[in-house]
Amino acid sequence: MSLPPVIVLVRPQLGENIGKAARGMLNFGLVEMRLVTPRDGWPNPSAGPAASGADIVLERAQVFDSVAAAVADCPHVYATTVRKRGVTKPVVTPEQAARAIHAAPGRAAILFGPERSGLETDDVALAREIITVPINAEFGSLNLAQAVILVAYEWSKGIGTGEGALASPPETDLxxxxxxxxxxxxxxxxxxxxxxxxxxxxxxxxxxxxxxxxxxxxxxxxxxxxxxxxxxxxxxxxxxxxxxx
Amino acid sequence: MSLPPVIVLVRPQLGENIGKAARGMLNFGLVEMRLVTPRDGWPNPSAGPAASGADIVLERAQVFDSVAAAVADCPHVYATTVRKRGVTKPVVTPEQAARAIHAAPGRAAILFGPERSGLETDDVALAREIITVPINAEFGSLNLAQAVILVAYEWSKGIGTGEGALASPPETDLxxxxxxxxxxxxxxxxxxxxxxxxxxxxxxxxxxxxxxxxxxxxxxxxxxxxxxxxxxxxxxxxxxxxxxx
CATH class of the missing domain: 1.10.8 (Helicase, Ruva Protein; domain 3)
Incomplete structure (x- = not known):
């Protein structure tokens, strides 16, 4: 089985949201969080209470000064964005991304942008694929922690299926x-x-x-x-x- | 296509959580919320800000004085609970429930319990099936709004591509x-x-x-x-x- 993905919060603004994201991660079995230049520095005293006990995720969180440094060891980089026109990379759902992550050898990193603005074009450029949550076109208002939770939840569906339980093609040949x-x-x-x-x-x-x-x-x-x-x-x-x- | 399910919040405590649940519902195309004896009455001034614009869900919300009254018109009733021993009803995942709801004619209602304690045995007795989100056994800490969001998200996947379908990734842009x-x-x-x-x-x-x-x-x-x-x-x-x- 492939490694669990790394969740990369790019320039997160509020400690509370970092904490909520950590809680959502741990709920679905993810523990490795990386932070790229969090606005209010790190550690952030607001993160702990919002994590509701997911302290291990916060304690292990590593801070990087660029997105490139945060994903340097990851062969698969995904960027999460809202729906955009003119995107020139493959766009997948959290479900499709989760399947691909389970199937591929090597570590995946999933980038999440700042609360207000989302990822910038230069951040997205580092990724091979884009994850977009299909959402009500007239009311798309997913916050940072919710996006993390949905992606973690989809990933969690693919674990614990037992060794060799699913007849997958031998992707490891690639x-x-x-x-x-x-x-x-x-x-x-x-x-x-x-x-x-x-x-x-x-x-x-x-x-x-x-x-x-x-x-x-x-x-x-x-x-x-x-x-x-x-x-x-x-x-x-x-x-x-x-x-x- | 069957009707969208009704989301029933049973004795919810905080207006903020009602607002967040409304937001999560509308994100994934659900608009009908029912409230059973909300602790702080209704309307609740804390709900609106937390709904981040999903006011239509709050405005339409109906209040009932019992769970039975809230689900009286629904032939399919689901109760969401954390994992429990000694359950004598079928337990399904949000994914399985969503499929069943799309396949069955007639309205479904999904019950969510109070933040702190969850649904009581008498509430669960009204339901035919139980929905449990598969979660990290060592850290299960899903809050009310998150549970609503995951159930709504799974339901939204079955909407298909017709009218009312959610915005899907623009694959043709590639x-x-x-x-x-x-x-x-x-x-x-x-x-x-x-x-x-x-x-x-x-x-x-x-x-x-x-x-x-x-x-x-x-x-x-x-x-x-x-x-x-x-x-x-x-x-x-x-x-x-x-x-x-």
Whole structure:
């Protein structure tokens, strides 16, 4: 069975919501929470009371200063968002995501944005897929803790089915995507080369171009081996002596 | 399609929780709430703010002085409880209950007990089946609103795609993979550059390396736009003036 997913709260605002999310996680068997630059620092005295006893989740919570750092060891990154137009990544329900997480080897991270604004485009760019809870189109008002609970609840359905109870295809034959930090290393290498080649022009469009490239290179879900191959390709193209001489 | 179920809050204590339950209901398309002798009377000024805009549910809420009166018009009555020993009725998950509710003609009512104590034995006696959310046995701490939300969420999955269906992920927004010839054009361009960079060495391994690269570049399923972007990247790296000049 695959590892339980990591819940990543990106720039959460209220300690109370962090506590409620922890409670929802533990209710459904999830214990690993990561926090990216929580607004009011960490630990937060409001989190404990709201967790109603889920202290173990709060005690183990780790703080990171960027989303990239928080998901560096995770080959599968999901971003939760409300319904959006013009999304260029696969959008799945919590149910579909839960099934995929159970089927795939390697750790998954699920990103949840700040209470008021949700995830920013740059956060979403780090993810391969988007999780959207199908909700009343005329009244979509899911708060942070509720979103965490629904995702955890769906994930919990897939545990305890017994060893080999479900006849699944042998997904483990597929190489798993490389951890995020390996992907970032490749993107960084390409970026430096493109900078030198004057690709980012005009400067005003650079952030958009960078995001486009990141999305494009995140999409394949390349394995560690594939990422190494691509880095060999880039080294060859940059004229540096690669491992192939 | 059967009617949406009625949510019955039995002797609820805090107006805030009634409001949160209303919000959770409306998120997933349920609007009919019934209240059995709410502790602090009705209307309750704390309910509105907690409902975050789900006022229609609160405005329509009806008050009854017994559980029997509240479910008098409903042929299917479910009681939600935490896991209990010695239960002499069928126990189903929210998922199973939702399926049964969609399949059965006639209205269903779902009973939720007071925050602190849950439903009493006499309340449960009115129900034909019991709904229990499968939860962490060592940390079961679902509050009233969360229980309502999970039940409403499961019900909403069965609404289907017709009128009144909830907003589903916009799968059609995803761009289609580029036609094979566009992919081949990109691979050809890269191949020529790698040839020049002396990447294919030793010659005996060239076919394998070419196949590896093709596999790797086929995997993403890049769209036409993405393939064009990659060709722009390659042109920039090869020092040729691309469209970005």
């Amino acid at each position: 190489p798993q995507p490389a951890p995020q930090e390996e992907l970032d290393g490749m993107i960084g290498q390409l970026d430096a080369m493109l900078e030198e080649a004057n690709f980012f022009y005009p400067p005003a469009r650079t952030p958009v171009t960078r995001r486009t490239l990141r999305t494009l290179l995140t999409k394949p879900g390349w394995s560690s081996q594939e990422v190494r191959t691509m880095r060999g390709v880039l080294s060859a193209l940059s004229g540096k002596k690669g491992p192939r001489g | 761009p289609q993979p580029a036609p094979q010839e566009e992919l081949d054009g990109m691979i050809g361009q890269l191949d020529a550059m790698l040839e020049e960079a002396n990447f294919f060495y030793p010659p005996a391994r060239t076919p394998v390396t070419r196949r590896t690269l093709r596999t790797l570049l086929t995997k993403p399923g890049w769209s036409s736009q993405e393939v064009r972007t990659m060709r722009g990247v390659l042109s920039a790296l090869s020092g040729k003036k691309g469209p970005r000049g």
